[in-house]
Amino acid sequence: MSVSHILKSKGRDVITAKAGDHLHEIAQTLSLKRIGAIVIISASGKIEGIVSERDVVRCLAAEGAKALDVPVSKIMTKGVKTCNEHDSETELMALMTENRIRHLPVVAGDKLVGMISIGDVVKFRIEAIEREAADMKAYIAGS
16 A cells, blocks of 8 residues: 555645744644644745644643744754655555654655655554455455
8 A cells, every 4th residue: 555545545635834833823733633743834835844742742841831932943843754655554654663753744746745644554554454354254255
């Protein structure tokens, strides 16, 4: 199963923000949209960073309530790992595990075209295993 298959099913919408947005705006968006990470983009749409729930919690733990007024550019991860639509679920799992990350922006060239979470990968892997099991049962029953 490739990234394109996952995106075809889950959609390509990606929640983004600007580097100048404040942490309280990011926290509100994460909560309202029920997501775990937001991609930070420039005015031209280039990926500048990513902010996860973990980043928010770490900043709050270090700075207290004043963290809510911190621009997201101060806490975002700047070296963003990405994937492309041709990557396989095995490649995604390896990349996520190796880098201890749960969200991967999907890019085509320099363009952001989707977002894959570890939950998406696990869901599709489970569905593939269930399909395999059903096919094996049907094969055995037909023999």
